[in-house]
Amino acid sequence: KQEVTQIPAALSVPEGENLVLNCSFTDSAIYNLQWFRQDPGKGLTSLLLIQSSQREQTSGRLNASLDKSSGRSTLYIAASQPGDSATYLCAVGTQGGSEKLVFGKGTKLTVNP
Amino acid sequence: SAVISQKPSRDICQRGTSLTIQCQVDSQVTMMFWYRQQPGQSLTLIATANQGSEATYESGFVIDKFPISRPNLTFSTLTVSNMSPEDSSIYLCSVVGYSSYEQYFGPGTRLTVT
Numbered sequence: 436k437q438e439v440t441q442i443p444a445a446l447s448v449p450e451g452e453n454l455v456l457n458c459s460f461t462d463s464a465i466y467n468l469q470w471f472r473q474d475p476g477k478g479l480t481s482l483l484l485i486q487s488s489q490r491e492q493t494s495g496r497l498n499a500s501l502d503k504s505s506g507r508s509t510l511y512i513a514a515s516q517p518g519d520s521a522t523y524l525c526a527v528g529t530q531g532g533s534e535k536l537v538f539g540k541g542t543k544l545t546v547n548p
Numbered sequence: 549s550a551v552i553s554q555k556p557s558r559d560i561c562q563r564g565t566s567l568t569i570q571c572q573v574d575s576q577v578t579m580m581f582w583y584r585q586q587p588g589q590s591l592t593l594i595a596t597a598n599q600g601s602e603a604t605y606e607s608g609f610v611i612d613k614f615p616i617s618r619p620n621l622t623f624s625t626l627t628v629s630n631m632s633p634e635d636s637s638i639y640l641c642s643v644v645g646y647s648s649y650e651q652y653f654g655p656g657t658r659l660t661v662t
Contacts, residue, residue: 439590466649467649469650469651471653476658477655477656478552478554478640478653478654478655478656479591479640479642479653480653481549481650481651481652481653484648484649484650486649524590524591526591526651528649535593535606536591536593536642536651538590538591538592539590540588540589540590541590
């Protein structure tokens with residue numbers, strides 16, 4: 436059974452700092468990996484999707500990497516801003532399709548002005 | 549990306565009653581899903597809503613408790629039946645479009661059962 440773990444559970448940083456969020460999964464046979472952010476009272480916003488054949492994806496100040504063999508992904512946020520404060524969720528698409536996403540519990544990020 | 553709306557956004561219900569949650573997408577999509585997020589927990593997939601046929605449920609979820617309909621390619625409903633306080637959660641609808649495998653989520657329905 437696929438399990439996804441995110442470390443740390445919570446992180447507080449000063450504005451402008453670069454930071455890394457970690458995600459690990461137990462079964463390397465994944466179809467893809469997706470990073471989301473969740474704001475209080477709102478749904479999930481898709482940030483980056485990495486296919487199993489890819490090593491990384493970038494969008495603006497965000498960079499996500501994937502090491503399938505070791506069962507790890509990282510989300511790098513450059514020059515953090517207070518608006519980045521949210522819970523970041525990692526989810527893996529199980530083999531055979533992206534429809535069955537298995538989620539981690541998330542990392543709650545607070546960026547202090 | 550798809551724009552997804554859910555109704556209601558939140559509700560407070562009494563034990564033993566049922567609530568139907570609606571999910572509307574602004575474009576036709578291949579797949580629609582329903583997730584549950586219990587307090588302090590990660591999201592868990594309840595079922596895949598299949599257009600014109602019975603939904604496919606994940607282990608631990610049954611049709612009698614969570615009946616799902618999907619009459620067309622842009623709309624689905626999830627009913628939470630005979631509710632108990634343990635059903636208090638956020639329920640989210642998600643979709644996968646035709647052009648990519650990226651999943652998009654609705655804003656969620658926050659349900660509190662008293």
